[in-house]
Amino acid sequence: LNSFKVTINPFNKTVEIAENSSLYDAIHKSGIPIHADCGGEGKCGKCRVIVDKGDYRSEKNRLVTPEDSARNIVLACRTFPGSDITITIPDKTLLPYDYIEPLRSCPIAIKAETIDPLVKRFSLRLEEPSLDDNISDLERVKRGLKKAGVSGAIGCSLATMRKLAPLLRENGWMCDIYLLSADNSIVDAGRPSGGSRKLGIAIDIGTTTVATEFVDLESGRSIASHSLYNRQISCGADIIHRIVFSQKDDGLEKLRSLILATINETVKKITGESGRPREDIICAVLSGNTTMEHLLLAIDPKYIREEPYIPAATRFPILTAQAVGLDIPPHSPVMLTPSVGSYVGGDITSGVTASGMNNSDQLTLFMDIGTNGEIVIGNSEWMIACACSAGPAFEGGGIGDGMTATSGAIESVKIFDMNRPPVLTVIGGGQPRGICGSAMIDLMSELYYCGLINQKGKFNPDISKMIRKIKNTLGYIVAPKERTEHGKDIVITEIDIANLIRAKGAIWAGVSTLLKKLEIPFGDLQRVLIAGGLGNSLDIERSVSIGLLPDVERDKFCYLGNASLSGARLALLSEKARRELDEIASKMTYVDLSTTPGYMDEFVAALFIPHTDASLFPSMSS
């Protein structure tokens, strides 16, 4: 087989690929992260690149116009070099590489006196050995731990046994011992550190974004945090595409290395910013949906998407950073939050733990609106959960100008004058480059209640100068090109709105089906907790107005932000939280919506703004 060199600009990076490999394969090989919602199947049109030089063959694709072709714009996944070739990846195709402040997370404070971290420090002062007291160094340390109140058998890592002898002698028989609470095993030992404390890291592995937080294990204080797009996006925007990708040659290993690269990059960034060295990290808790946790551990997720939808595992032993591949001290324990099933994952058990609904008598609706939508209803006695295939619309996936709630994202929209651009707020305060979930909700609400779109989301083109023909559809100019970062109009199209309606309809249908199954009227809900990456400026009123959230008293709502990350942080700090995670995973009943009678009807009925049944939204009819 021949091979060709592919030079990728603006990075001036050259990779060699075999004949019959696509430009998409070449970009993958280069490690440059790009958008590819469909995972390289020619269906999403996100992997556009420009061929600057060289021969190629492109498969015909409806997402590539004759004008595109004339300008050598091609889909990387459908284009095969016929010679050495030079391409340019346009900005819009590149996965943004910004570090972003994670969403405000759940405002859960943990009292210092109740902190019982995953790995606990014991500062020991031991007796010097003598001929009469000549037990081994390790037995001496264990004796010290027992005096300090540790009961039961105590284990020890090999790495610690290796360092113990010189450590004790160089520090006058004083040392700090780090004990993993789960099994009373010593994971590390160090010099007596006085006031300085070790850090834990909490990581939320979202399908779209990865958020990492450094946590002081003794004060419980968050030191610093950052988020990054999950680089697996190059292999598909949602978990189904990721699972499909995992079945390709080396697909699983590639997905694993991409999520590890993403996590390790956030860790590196925070160590740099916080001035706390990597060596200060002693443990990690990771929380992700079932597929993300499988991919992280290179466990084949294949059967998650085949009926009867069985994950390989839902509970994971505590592993070492080395075994997982995290770039923190190799013997650090790594805990993954437990899943309930294939579509209710560790992110949900974690979010529910953070929400505290498992300790409340109040009948609570918990909604995680992320790349998927998960719904939990219950209280301290019982919990029932389902997952809706909402798709990544509210995180920016499948929306032409969509993006996650990060710097440059339009986060709220208000239309004052139908014929002039709306008033916007932009995260970070600069010029906008896209629209995040909270602004999409605002737009749907504003467009509908101003009469620019009808109940079905179709534009009324005659009513506003801001509605334009865009390619084969209609769109509303959210920000004209003069005011955007990239000098192009930011628009929301009928196709985008249709996607958003499907997404909110799926979530609504989930809530509605579950409540009907339980014979609970909406009005009986005592709390509605919303988690997910919608953006900090989520407007509850407008979310109700489009039929995403139920029309109940507004003081029942609480926006939790990234509850999965909060739960991971709690698990770092609290033995009670770790126990609760397990209990929640055991207690939660999973309802498969695809086989639940009535779900499809609920879904179809919800494909209107706010709903075909206006009586469900009494406060909107006024």
Place this chain on the structure above:
Amino acid sequence: LNSFKVTINPFNKTVEIAENSSLYDAIHKSGIPIHADCGGEGKCGKCRVIVDKGDYRSEKNRLVTPEDSARNIVLACRTFPGSDITITIPDKTLLPYDYIEPLRSCPIAIKAETIDPLVKRFSLRLEEPSLDDNISDLERVKRGLKKAGVSGAIGCSLATMRKLAPLLRENGWMCDIYLLSADNSIVDAGRPSGGSRKLGIAIDIGTTTVATEFVDLESGRSIASHSLYNRQISCGADIIHRIVFSQKDDGLEKLRSLILATINETVKKITGESGRPREDIICAVLSGNTTMEHLLLAIDPKYIREEPYIPAATRFPILTAQAVGLDIPPHSPVMLTPSVGSYVGGDITSGVTASGMNNSDQLTLFMDIGTNGEIVIGNSEWMIACACSAGPAFEGGGIGDGMTATSGAIESVKIFDMNRPPVLTVIGGGQPRGICGSAMIDLMSELYYCGLINQKGKFNPDISKMIRKIKNTLGYIVAPKERTEHGKDIVITEIDIANLIRAKGAIWAGVSTLLKKLEIPFGDLQRVLIAGGLGNSLDIERSVSIGLLPDVERDKFCYLGNASLSGARLALLSEKARRELDEIASKMTYVDLSTTPGYMDEFVAALFIPHTDASLFPSMSS
């Protein structure tokens, strides 16, 4: 710094070393195992090599004669190349590379119905999952194990989680699960295997020899076994020299890699011979003295030889083969037998477990005569132990023509005619190349009772033609050169006998001191168990006659052979044995002889054949 090439014959292997490095360093670098009892300190004279070509500088050494120098025979550890150089390693310097049948080990049968292996196989037939029964594959397996009687929390290795999903589906929801008894964790899973069983390996890591045995974990049957010289011998013959060597640059890592190379070589050999693939191995139990266990795990043994003689650890968690470096499937659990202290190691707890003395009412003396001598006295109620620096004489160390009890070793000697060569038996039946422990005992006894040596071990040169002047001392021709494998005389010299007397004296003094401390007369001993590498033809009568063993009724004696290996095998097969190992390690009291009043007097008094106090050996005076 310059570097020189050293070509090593007869292997035609070339290594490059820095200026100021010795030929000993070069040989180490080449990986060719040689004798070096003193660990390269210029004191033992074992590392002789011949320089064929090239410049060199040799330090003056009393062990190198002018004749040696004239023939370019040098000590590798005292010789430094001044140019590229070619050397030859003579046979006698090379560590024999033969595989040897291990000693007959303790005849302990374990009843099939009481077998409860370290890793137990469960053959499961699981229910196929459905939408109504959609727990994860791993939870399904756990459910199956619980039905099969496993109680408590069940863990699982990452590697098993990775293989579970396809395994179950390809085998109609039947599989074999391998469960580590210690913590109820799944260490492996495989296809339903029907009758075929996994193997465990028992390994005795002796200072001088390593013995490995493959054991069927379900029948308890030994499949095959082999021994090999411990390649660490290149770094010193006894544990003190090994510890000194471990303090050199990379010394610890080198010692670790040498013991791993030795073990892995025995495993490879047995897999080849038995036709059972490496993949059939599922776990291992290793038993060695405290220093050997430290070196295997690359734990610095430094403080074992410095007062107050503290090991880093005496109890080790169950590790994986990967973490230890064993060349068996990486996730196989590896157990190390627990030590009592710096000089009473896992080989002794293992040997005592195998001996069963911990379950007996009889007052028992257990003696392990290996490179060190360890003594245990006690019964099911109590145990007290000590270690005597006997040195490796009875395993062939420090004896000119000494060797371990393996093919080519003279194992028994009888003098019929003082002026003619003695009658010999040779292990394997061929021509001899050295003398093993049992023959050394025979020789001392025969030479003494025939009047060829006196009570102090000095030759009477006039009495026999077989006594010759050998270098600066006298020696007895055990086998004339016409009848030996290598065509040189096999002799025992006055120096050798002095070494043997010191060795037996040290062991005797240990027994005697301990008994006096306990105020127990010799006659009260109800059993005397002898373990160690003395050879299968150990003659009890002669051992008593030279004062190595106490003069008690002969039917109280039992030779156990390699009891450490037997104990390791028992630990593979029996939960009771694993529990007993721990109990023995906790229960045994260690007595440090070097600080015990009277020990030195006992030692000096024992430097005679059989002893200065003949009344201790009433049966000898007849």
